[in-house]
Amino acid sequence: MPGFLRPLARAVTYARWLHILVGSVIAWICGAIYPGLPVDARTDWLLMLVIPVPLVVAAAMVPAMRRVEGLQARMLLFPSPQPPGHERHARVDDADDDPGISVAPSASWRDRARTALWLVLRLEVGGVMALATVQLLGLALSLLGSTDDERTHASGAFLPTPSLGRADILLSVLPVLVVLALAVAVGHGMAWAARRLLGPSPAERLAALEERTEQLLERNRIARELHDSIGHALTVAVVQAGAARAAADPEFTDRALEAVEETGRAALDDLERVLRILHEDGEPAGERPTLTDTERLLASARASGAEVDAEVTGPLERIPGPVSREGYRMLQEALTNVLRHSGPVPVRLRVAVDDARLVMNVRNALTPSTSPHTGRGGSGLRGIRERAALLGGRATTGPHDEAWQVHVELPLR
Structure with missing residues (x-):
């Protein structure tokens, strides 16, 4: 035609x-x-x-x-x-x-x-x-x-x-x-x-732009959630499997499998919660872990063979919800980063809470597999810095006094 x-x-x-x-x-x-x-x-x-x-x-x-x-x-x-x-x-x-x-x-x-x-x-x-x-x-x-x-x-x-x-x-x-x-x-x-x-109208265009920005921020947050949770679970599984094969000890293998099972179950819970949010089916998404669940992270890292020297001071339950949830994910990524790049090495962890701020510090010895030359790290460490910036705080990652350090300071108000 x-x-x-x-x-x-x-x-x-x-x-x-x-x-x-x-x-x-x-x-x-x-x-x-x-x-x-x-x-x-x-x-x-x-x-x-x-x-x-x-x-x-x-x-x-x-x-x-x-x-x-x-x-x-x-x-x-x-x-x-x-x-x-x-x-x-x-x-x-x-x-x-x-x-x-x-x-x-x-x-x-x-x-x-x-x-x-x-x-x-x-x-x-x-x-x-x-x-x-x-x-x-x-x-x-x-x-x-x-x-x-x-x-x-x-x-x-x-x-x-x-x-x-x-x-x-x-x-x-x-x-x-x-x-x-x-x-x-x-x-x-x-x-x-x-x-x-x-x-x-201009007001409606601005509202639509803000809604679009919120959607993008939510997508980025969900991506970080999956990266931190699933990445931690896979890292623990890989480390435990390698350690169990090297040890050739049935008792150690049982402990390793138990740690893999517990970490995997926690990761599946996180995945189900995130998928529930994406489906928007009206069902409750479930509670996100907070710093009050720090002991679960420490147990997972210790089960992977890492020697974690942890010291927690201050009332974790008084930390505001957003800060506590994001702080948990930062701590999780820091420990995951240690296991992924340095293996089961000694780790020194300090969490301090006062009336004005939350301070977290994770240090581990540098090993040949650790990348000390830039201090920038991959997407996980970049995610820690982004989370801290969004909360009005700051985070530094990289070599410090012959050790690898992740240092985070977040305001509570």
Whole structure:
């Protein structure tokens, strides 16, 4: 099909045409009351388009009217994709996945003014389009000989009917093509206007941007949760399996398998909780571990062969929830980093809590497998620094006094 005829084969063209014509309904209702239908004078048609203006402006002052108009525009001006096999007929060339039409009620006088301007535009364009459709289709019928001249003029026809004999039948196609061309052109114009007048306000755009930012932050948080939890469990399993094979001691192997089982079960609980959040099924996501569960981390590290010298001072239960949860993940990643890169080496862990801050320090001896040259580490250590920064604290990782150190300071207020 030639390119200029493709819009005529798409459902969106006729959906937009219907949307435009529906906008003139209030004009026809008012016209039936005054000046009355049928109307013969051009001034009467003008009155039909002017009288309803105060009514539509008053309707635009109702906040819900913006939602109603937004939903109509989305359904008819920007229809959603059709089932497979119908995309060619429903595709909208000038639209993307988001049509840019707001469906929120008016929240300000600016929104109401834009809605009023849109309703007046729908009224006037719809009235002119309805008049043009009636006149052009009436002319086509006249050319076909369906009506005589007197009946045509009695019904308020403005366009003269030529008399060319048999050529009238061929000319009857032209008014129909003009109507279709108007439907395509005016439909595109109304879609453009809808985006400008019914599009999101600056406040709505800012709210959408903030929501998108929150979603990205939540995705990053979930990614860190999975990295810390699953990474810790896999690291413990690898270390325990290697140690059990090297020891060749049935008793040690049993302890190693018990540690792997306990760590894996904890990781599965974390994974189930994260998946429950992603599913958003309304079920409680479960409690995230906090620093009060530090002993579980220490037991897992010790079961992997590490000699952990732990000292905890201060009331861990008084730490605010967000700080305690993030602190647990930082401590988990620090111990995981030790097991992954240095193996079961002696570890010195200090956790101190006072009225103003939480201080955590994890130190282990440097080994040939430890990377002391940058102090930046991989994504796990970078995650520790990012978590600390988000909480208003700071974290440093890297070599310090012939040892590898992870030092974290977090404010409690």
